[in-house]
Amino acid sequence: MTASRTWPPRLHPWRAAPVMACVLALGFAAGCERPAAVDPQPAAARIAPADSVGLDGPVRIEALDPRPGTQLPADIARALSSDARVLDCAEGTHAGASAFAPDWVVARRVNLDDDGRDDWVVHGRHRCLAAGDAADWWLYADDGTRRRLLLAAGRARAMELQAPRNGGFRDVVFQRDGGAVRASYRGTAYVFPTLQRTGATAGTGTTLDSGRSTASPANGAQVVQTVAGRLEISPAGTGTHGDAHVVRLDGRELLRTGADGAFADFPLPRLVARYPALAPFDEVLVFQQHMYGNACSGGPLWMLGLRRGGAAVRSAAIDYCGGGDPVLQADGAALRVTLPGAPASGAHAGQAPQRWEFRDGELHRLDTP
Numbered sequence: 045m046t047a048s049r050t051w052p053p054r055l056h057p058w059r060a061a062p063v064m065a066c067v068l069a070l071g072f073a074a075g076c077e078r079p080a081a082v083d084p085q086p087a088a089a090r091i092a093p094a095d096s097v098g099l100d101g102p103v104r105i106e107a108l109d110p111r112p113g114t115q116l117p118a119d120i121a122r123a124l125s126s127d128a129r130v131l132d133c134a135e136g137t138h139a140g141a142s143a144f145a146p147d148w149v150v151a152r153r154v155n156l157d158d159d160g161r162d163d164w165v166v167h168g169r170h171r172c173l174a175a176g177d178a179a180d181w182w183l184y185a186d187d188g189t190r191r192r193l194l195l196a197a198g199r200a201r202a203m204e205l206q207a208p209r210n211g212g213f214r215d216v217v218f219q220r221d222g223g224a225v226r227a228s229y230r231g232t233a234y235v236f237p238t239l240q241r242t243g244a245t246a247g248t249g250t251t252l253d254s255g256r257s258t259a260s261p262a263n264g265a266q267v268v269q270t271v272a273g274r275l276e277i278s279p280a281g282t283g284t285h286g287d288a289h290v291v292r293l294d295g296r297e298l299l300r301t302g303a304d305g306a307f308a309d310f311p312l313p314r315l316v317a318r319y320p321a322l323a324p325f326d327e328v329l330v331f332q333q334h335m336y337g338n339a340c341s342g343g344p345l346w347m348l349g350l351r352r353g354g355a356a357v358r359s360a361a362i363d364y365c366g367g368g369d370p371v372l373q374a375d376g377a378a379l380r381v382t383l384p385g386a387p388a389s390g391a392h393a394g395q396a397p398q399r400w401e402f403r404d405g406e407l408h409r410l411d412t413p
Contacts, residue, residue, distance in 0.1 A: 103205040105152060107167055107179035113150035119191050120164065120184055121146050126352065127196070128318070129180050131269040133172030148173055154205060156194070157213040157229075161186060163194075165203060177201050181218065183234060193321050195227055195234035231375040268315060271326045272350040277313050289313055291331075293356055298348070307333045307361075310343035316372075323377040324404065325349035325357070330372060330379070333361075345370060345381060347402045357405040362398070378403040380410075 125144040130136040137143055148170035153162035163186045168179040181197040197203075200218035207214070213229035227234040265278035273294030280288040280300060288302025291313055302311040310333035317330040327350045333343040344364055349357040364370070368384035383398040399410040 103154065104202055105154075105165060105167070105205075106202045107174060107181075107200065108177055109150070113152050116146040116149065116151045116166070117164070117191055120151070120166065120182075123193065124149065124166070124182070126271050127320075128269050129168075129173055135170075136172050145170075156183065156185065156205070156216075161188060164191060167203070175199075178221070183216065193233070194229070196320055197227065197234075200225075230373070233374055235373060266315070268318075270318075270329070270350055271320075271352050272354070272356060275315075275329070277315065287311065293348075293350075298356060298358060301333070307344060310335045316345075316370075319374050319379060322349075322374060322379060324351070326352050328379060328402070332364075332370070342369065347379065347407070349405050359402060359405065359407045362400055362407065364398075 121144070124130060125142040127144075130142060130144045130148070135143060148168065149166050150169050152165045154165045155161065156163040156165075164182075164184040166182040166184065168174040168181075173180045178199045178201045180199050181195075181203055183194040183197065184191040185194050186192075194213075195216075197216075197218055198220075200220045202219040204217040204219065204224075205214050206217065213234070215229075216227045216234060218225050218227065225236055227236050229235075265276050267277075268275045270293070276290075276292045278290055278292075280290045280302065288300055288305055289311055290297055290301075291299040299306060299313065301307045301313060307313075312334040313331050314334055315329055316332050319328040319330075320326070322328040329348040329350065330345065331348065332345045335343060342364065344361040346361040347359040349359075362381065362383070364383055371382040371384070373380045373382070379402040381398075381400040381402070383400075397411075401408050401410055
């Protein structure tokens with residue numbers, strides 16, 4: 045008994061046209077091959093879901109990406125509410141408290157280390173955290189129970205997640221006005237190995253020249269909002285430009301320099317880098333003392349550990365009269381400082397390279413003097 049056959053054959057709409065054309069032209073002649081499947085959605089139209097980004101290859105996220113993000117976790121929202129970028133903005137506080145709201149940023153789920161668990165890429169949307177075609181960026185790891193800050197990257201137009209590595213976190217490239225800057229994962233956080241900072245090369249640090257400070261023309265003060273309150277560096281009294289300076293935190297004097305204080309030969313303190321969440325501190329600031337002259341291109345360095353609601357811890361100083369710029373590298377709970385040193389010359393006795401580590405509020409030299 046011959047089985048009945050339905051005619052014409054049942055075809056999906058997207059296959060019907062090429063098959064029927066083949067049948068009409070050639071009947072069932074040999075050589076009329078079955079057409080290849082056609083994707084009903086062009087490749088250019090296929091995008092990841094609004095709250096996640098796929099990872100088959102390099103991934104680019106634009107600051108102006110109009111797609112909505114996913115809900116911001118409460119712990120990230122709390123951390124961002126005290127971020128200097130928020131608190132330094134005129135709209136960032138109200139009645140002495142942070143005015144940050146979750147809709148100030150866009151959060152996207154991205155698997156940064158190919159461990160099968162999505163992490164977090166956050167970029168600004170509110171005008172305190174974005175301007176023009178650029179925004180501030182943060183990367184957070186997610187272990188399933190909590191989020192951990194990997195990088196506060198500052199302002200950029202786009203973030204490009206690079207192709208997979210053989211284990212570990214992918215490199216990330218940020219497109220800034222000055223060009224592309226690559227961040228690599230080292231130890232427990234992302235760092236910018238070649239990013240030049242003010243007076244130092246600082247990985248994962250936010251510095252005064254990154255636009256997070258304000259200056260008062262009246263007294264020449266430099267002001268930065270920290271997790272422990274307002275930090276101010278200002279001349280002491282009404283003396284000349286080269287006189288003593290005072291560093292104050294939330295109105296309390298932390299350091300006085302000059303002839304009657306510390307660093308008599310290097311009276312000008314400059315904040316060169318900031319590191320968030322360098323345990324046990326919520327923030328660590330790095331200062332370098334300078335002089336008004338050219339005998340030394342940068343002087344001693346010291347660190348200030350800050351905790352929300354806790355006392356500030358000021359380290360001892362590393363005696364230095366540069367040479368090359370110090371190189372700063374955050375690694376877990378430690379901050380490592382490399383001083384390149386300087387060769388001897390007719391005007392300078394020279395200085396050997398040094399390596400130091402700041403951990404738990406104390407400085408330790410790693411090299412044998």
